[in-house]
Amino acid sequence: MTQPPATAPSKSATPFRRRLYTVIFEADTRAGKLFDEVLIAAILLSLAVVVLDSVEAVSARHTQTLTVLEWGFTLLFTAEYLARLWCAPNPWGYARSFFGVVDLLAISPTYLALFFPELHALIDVRVLRLIRVFRVFKLTHYLAEFTHLGKALQASVRKILVFLTVVLMVVLVMGTLMYVVEGPANGYTSIPVGVYWAITTVTTVGFGDITPKTDLGRALASVMMLMGWGVLAVPTGIVTAEMVGHRAAPGRVTTRSCTHCLAEGLAAEDRYCRHCGTALPEYLRDPGH
Amino acid sequence: MTQPPATAPSKSATPFRRRLYTVIFEADTRAGKLFDEVLIAAILLSLAVVVLDSVEAVSARHTQTLTVLEWGFTLLFTAEYLARLWCAPNPWGYARSFFGVVDLLAISPTYLALFFPELHALIDVRVLRLIRVFRVFKLTHYLAEFTHLGKALQASVRKILVFLTVVLMVVLVMGTLMYVVEGPANGYTSIPVGVYWAITTVTTVGFGDITPKTDLGRALASVMMLMGWGVLAVPTGIVTAEMVGHRAAPGRVTTRSCTHCLAEGLAAEDRYCRHCGTALPEYLRDPGH
């Protein structure tokens, strides 16, 4: 997916800059495709380095290799960031966009650690690693299909939010109830802990780090589990109904439009426009359908 | 949502009382909307205070702040309760309604603790906190959308109840079986404990506080898990089928038919018959739809 808000660089741009723009921001040329593929590979490899770096057994033995690789990826991403800034028609707009911030975050930890070595004393190394992991968001450039799936879900989001509100109410009351029934002696040391346990139970995760010990607590937990089970069906039902609807729709709707009033959404078997009454010519469909 | 059973105060009511009624019980005026928003914020904040109060680390350091806030909210809710009582056309009816009881419960714990300090010796502080948490039900005033979702589910409730009965039978027999097979030595100290474990397993929560240790017990547990997995599909199927049906219905069906060729199944917004091209009279629908 190319940067949507960026208009092509103005004609006054140098030919090289214009060509670079095509390579970096678009994906339809061969060079543009290659650029994308190299970048995806670099992102995945750099993520692997970050992840492996956190495993003590690996980082202790391969400190140098990992440092070299990290610097390689940082320099590559820096070059990419500068190139994007340079050839974007509106560099400041790019820098402030979601992708611009992610691209900057992707390179900053390594430079921060270099220029402010005393940072290590203040910030945990793990925080720097966390920032580096955000590189995964660079991949969202390429997830056009995800946006498609997301749109299909958007219609359900509102219903699911209402549903979540109700779940939160139930979970708050049940968590407090368990806090009263079981008490701190059995691990339910406060209402937030009770709510955490209730969420654990209703979602059927069931870690088991805190569990009811008294008979009344177990009875309440049983009710919650059975309830949560039935309730689990609701978001599934919402999303499925939405998806079945989406699937069914394309079959009913065609791109047929009235020759007179240009109204769209006519069914293939209609003989007259349902909006203006004009007799319609026969609707021809690709036999592949 | 305004109080449904309350009819507007009679004309003999003072203008101020009438205006207060509009503000408190209705939400269509600007003052009424503001009142609702302030109240929702107050409820959420007061819940936060109750929850934080139960966290020892917080309550130890900020005892005074929390007490002051608690009293502030109690006084606010008391004022609201009295105002509702005063301007409701039928005060006694309001006091006995679900919302009236919730509104009273929301303020009672603080006064109880003040007037009967010796209560603390009898009742656990946690019980008072539990009652305060019931303030969350004050929010149901504003959950009109939930009633909508609830109605869509109501049709499935009966089927789910039959289903739950069967699950309870299975769980009772399996719990007893595990109690026989594993015995008290492995944690299955009584039939209720066995049933609690069986519910834990069938709902896929799986706390792991009690687990089968013998080979036969594990084999039985495996059967239960696979069974529970297939059975998990049933409530989901029931709810989803209901929701798909609900979605499909409104779009598909009107009883509208062409005045000329009597073709049926026309959509409410069609202006010409899609079968014979006759101009259709406007389609009138019950405003209740």
Next chain:
Amino acid sequence: MTQPPATAPSKSATPFRRRLYTVIFEADTRAGKLFDEVLIAAILLSLAVVVLDSVEAVSARHTQTLTVLEWGFTLLFTAEYLARLWCAPNPWGYARSFFGVVDLLAISPTYLALFFPELHALIDVRVLRLIRVFRVFKLTHYLAEFTHLGKALQASVRKILVFLTVVLMVVLVMGTLMYVVEGPANGYTSIPVGVYWAITTVTTVGFGDITPKTDLGRALASVMMLMGWGVLAVPTGIVTAEMVGHRAAPGRVTTRSCTHCLAEGLAAEDRYCRHCGTALPEYLRDPGH
């Protein structure tokens, strides 16, 4: 639900026996309904006694009360069993039917414990309790609605069985793989234990009594969990599709049959029988539909 295979007692039966038959085996008279309600209550109460009897804290304090109640229910169910045997037109057939066996099992443990007190030395008390819990199956007499739900599921059973076979294959291979990777040192002491763990994981129960400790084991477990998650959707999909179909079907299928060839299953809008070509009279439907 009355005993389906039992034909009404022959006319030579005494009037009393015939009346008793109506009361016990049928539910349409007032006395029959009352009999059913009393029996359901007795079954539920007797189950409560069995369950409470297994809780040591209760059974130790109320030994006598529980024994008296147990004997009361046993005598009641004995009377019921004998009455059913006496007034059934085919006593031997009833005795060998599922309900006859359940009714006998429901009373036998108490008599066994009385007549063969030395049994206690041989059989665990828990086994006797288990047999008593089978009384819950007496309730299936009254679960007509369950049969309805069951029929709707029957169509999916075959598909779910095929699906289960595949799951069992996956679980066997994955369980063995984990047994190789993790080994007895980490709790995977044999292939059956590995399979038990794999079932625990794929069904998302996740007790946590056995968990992978090595990196490779955790990676494999992660793959299994994600796989199990996607696969979880399959039985749900099967059952839901079946239920959506059932819901949709009644709208399409009518009880209309051809006046000439008596073929059934014609659609309401058909003008000629699709089996013999006879012109059909207009299909009249109840306006309630």
Next chain:
Amino acid sequence: MTQPPATAPSKSATPFRRRLYTVIFEADTRAGKLFDEVLIAAILLSLAVVVLDSVEAVSARHTQTLTVLEWGFTLLFTAEYLARLWCAPNPWGYARSFFGVVDLLAISPTYLALFFPELHALIDVRVLRLIRVFRVFKLTHYLAEFTHLGKALQASVRKILVFLTVVLMVVLVMGTLMYVVEGPANGYTSIPVGVYWAITTVTTVGFGDITPKTDLGRALASVMMLMGWGVLAVPTGIVTAEMVGHRAAPGRVTTRSCTHCLAEGLAAEDRYCRHCGTALPEYLRDPGH
């Protein structure tokens, strides 16, 4: 399911070899069916032997019986493998096919252990057992119905893969976040461990071997669980929508139309047009359907 790519042996083959081919590779003759049934039983029994062999309590007491049985099955499967090789028209093609490799793997461990006894010092016995368990794949010969189910799922696979990519991104970021928040002190020793925990949580498995201990960690975990719950609905929705679509399709559509009035949508079994009553010619379908 017979070996699909194998064409029948050429006419120059001896009659015995041709008959053997029919028995082994086809299932429509009586001998062929018997052969299949015996082989399925042998596979299941041999799997039982492998599984029992891994249970120390059993293998210690019945070493000899298990060894004899193992050799019996190995010789049987060797005979089957050689017979398949001998009578297959293209032996080398069979040997390199999936089934050929599985059939070879099924017999190799026993011979390996015999001819290279020093292997035991190098390879764990458990690895040999693992290879033997692969015998379960010999059953795929007979799972024609599974391919049917698989095809119905294939359409959803792409969508589920996109969905899994997003889940992996979320899980990587959340796992790192927990690694930062909880730290090695609470068991989150590295990013891979954090990711393992995140997968455990999002899929609602919830082993509980690693659990958040800090308040912030528990809050994050709660958000993840609720999110995972809603998200759990997506693959279910995808698969169900696909299955509902598949169910609806076969019943609705044939391309058959009336020879007289050209009405479409007739069912394959109709004998007269349901619109004009014309007798229909027999409907011929591709036997592949």
